[in-house]
Amino acid sequence: MKKSNKKSQLPASKNENDQYENSGSLKPTTREKIVKAASTIFSNFPYYAASIRMIGKEAEVDHPLINYYFPTKADLFQEVLKITIDEYYKANVQWFDGLAALGPEKGFSLYIDRFIDFALKHPKPMRIIALNLVQAKQFDIIPGYQLLQQFFLNAMQAFIKSVPVKGADFDIQRLTTNFNTMAINYLGASDYYAGILGMESQSPEYLKWVKDSLTYIILPWLKQLLEEVETDNRGIGGETVTARRKRGQ
Amino acid sequence: MKKSNKKSQLPASKNENDQYENSGSLKPTTREKIVKAASTIFSNFPYYAASIRMIGKEAEVDHPLINYYFPTKADLFQEVLKITIDEYYKANVQWFDGLAALGPEKGFSLYIDRFIDFALKHPKPMRIIALNLVQAKQFDIIPGYQLLQQFFLNAMQAFIKSVPVKGADFDIQRLTTNFNTMAINYLGASDYYAGILGMESQSPEYLKWVKDSLTYIILPWLKQLLEEVETDNRGIGGETVTARRKRGQ
DNA sequence: AAGTTTTTTTTACGATCGTTAAATTCACTT
DNA sequence: AAGTGAATTTAACGATCGTAAAAAAAACTT
Numbered sequence A, B: 001m002k003k004s005n006k007k008s009q010l011p012a013s014k015n016e017n018d019q020y021e022n023s024g025s026l027k028p029t030t031r032e033k034i035v036k037a038a039s040t041i042f043s044n045f046p047y048y049a050a051s052i053r054m055i056g057k058e059a060e061v062d063h064p065l066i067n068y069y070f071p072t073k074a075d076l077f078q079e080v081l082k083i084t085i086d087e088y089y090k091a092n093v094q095w096f097d098g099l100a101a102l103g104p105e106k107g108f109s110l111y112i113d114r115f116i117d118f119a120l121k122h123p124k125p126m127r128i129i130a131l132n133l134v135q136a137k138q139f140d141i142i143p144g145y146q147l148l149q150q151f152f153l154n155a156m157q158a159f160i161k162s163v164p165v166k167g168a169d170f171d172i173q174r175l176t177t178n179f180n181t182m183a184i185n186y187l188g189a190s191d192y193y194a195g196i197l198g199m200e201s202q203s204p205e206y207l208k209w210v211k212d213s214l215t216y217i218i219l220p221w222l223k224q225l226l227e228e229v230e231t232d233n234r235g236i237g238g239e240t241v242t243a244r245r246k247r248g249q
Numbered sequence C: 001a002a003g004t005t006t007t008t009t010t011t012a013c014g015a016t017c018g019t020t021a022a023a024t025t026c027a028c029t030t
Numbered sequence D: 001a002a003g004t005g006a007a008t009t010t011a012a013c014g015a016t017c018g019t020a021a022a023a024a025a026a027a028c029t030t
Helices: A030-042 A052-059 A063-069 A073-095 A100-121 A124-133 A145-162 A169-188 A190-197 A204-227 A241-247 B030-042 B052-059 B063-069 B073-095 B100-121 B124-133 B145-162 B169-188 B190-197 B204-227 B241-247
Strands: none
Touching: A030 A052, A030 A063, A030 A073, A030 A124, A052 A063, A052 A073, A073 A100, A073 A124, A073 A145, A100 A169, A100 A204, A124 A145, A124 A169, A145 A169, A145 B190, A169 A190, A169 A204, A169 B169, A169 B190, A169 B204, A190 A204, A190 B145, A190 B169, A204 B169, A204 B204, B030 B052, B030 B063, B030 B073, B030 B124, B052 B063, B052 B073, B073 B100, B073 B124, B073 B145, B100 B169, B100 B204, B124 B145, B124 B169, B145 B169, B169 B190, B169 B204, B190 B204
16 A cells, blocks of 8 residues: 555556567567566566566666566566466467367367477466466465466366367366366476476477377367267266356356 | 585484484474474475575574574475475385275275375475476576476386386386376365365365376376286387486486 | 583674665656 | 656665574583
8 A cells, every 4th residue: 555656657558469579569668678577587486586686687677667667576477477378368269270170189189289389489378377386375475376377267268168068067177177287287397397207398209298198198088078968967076167157266 | 615514513313214203202303393394384385485584483493593403495405305205205105005906996096095195194295396396497496306306206116116017118107297297286286276176175075176187087098008018019109217217317 | 510512592694685765867848 | 948757777775585603501421
């Protein structure tokens, strides 16, 4: 509340669409530079290990200037989270394009190829999620924790929106949760897992391992989901996700 | 190197077996209190968010006393990691007891029950792993990173040692890695995942979800592994794990 | 009981943290 | 060219961090 009056006259992005990628203009604004640098730092260090001074250095900006655009570190982090999750969601929706005509095997294969390709070009989202996801809720450590949860809900929604799946919502939820859990780990913590496997985290060998793992584990259930009829209640706890939503959370 | 001379006269645990659980004696030593408190703090905060002062408070000890037993924070963390991973490994081996006679379904079911039961009684190991696993290798943030990797290698070894599996090592590696990845996430970051699912992290409902997920995803491949003969090379990249090890890393 | 060693407490150093406030520079309007 | 508001730099605050060193207390040896 100390700075509620200050907040009202804060500079904000004029263009609603501008991510930190800077939508086409020649040189990025200071605000954009800060957000971009912040996303870099926050994708390499968990919230409390990352510092405003690191971000300032990365953005080539005096660090108090960051407080001019973002009154607190938490504000900046939440902004990065918001952009990151939004960017990821929009990409995720696109990966489904034209998959329906290919059938489960080829469709799933292409989806993962697109996914991995995106993760290689934009490694930050998965890392930011992975780095901060575990943090204990009970300690209220991470600002924007709801946004972090939104990540999975978005992924499920993108799936439902794009795939003509007929199974119980409960099964869909399990499928997407399991898929994204592995994806976040294997792509967001690739150094760790590649290290275990004796591979390099960027190598085709490792990426093939990731794809194979996701395929072996998810594809059979995806197939089954696509074949199921709505009345089939094979899933444990037949309650649908929509029913759960109506109930509140 | 500043304190290499000091290190030689450091107090150490006389009994090789004493974990922070204190093997039977009446009151824990100061060292044990510190290690136990440290494991609590390190299971709630990632390495850099945890502080020596937090640990001192938790152990009810003046914080400089910690430096008397552990010259640096990194030393203490590595000690906790070592104990944690060792404790987990020994428990893991025990979960396999008497499973062979039950067949895949019942054996796997009992294994997971034991696993989840352990995770409820000893939530720290999974959390410590989950909290620090993602950290970038290239920044050398986390001391004892090799120990963190050891976790997965141990899990695979426990599996091979206890299950009469005939498949290619490559397939075994994928099976155990996928299994433990999900286990670490769902049990080590249960607040997050339960939150997504609209459940409570300790509830029977959520634990059932975890068990079901692990079962659906792993069991089919476990069955297949148990049926495979050694010459079957269905796995991608037929190189065995032992061959990989001989090659170095 | 005196002396010695081990353990614990006290105090404090230097570094870094997020944030604030004032001084300065810049961009723009008149 | 003067004036004005926004953007940026400079300087510094209080807090916390890991660690060190010295003082004090406790435990042990003789």
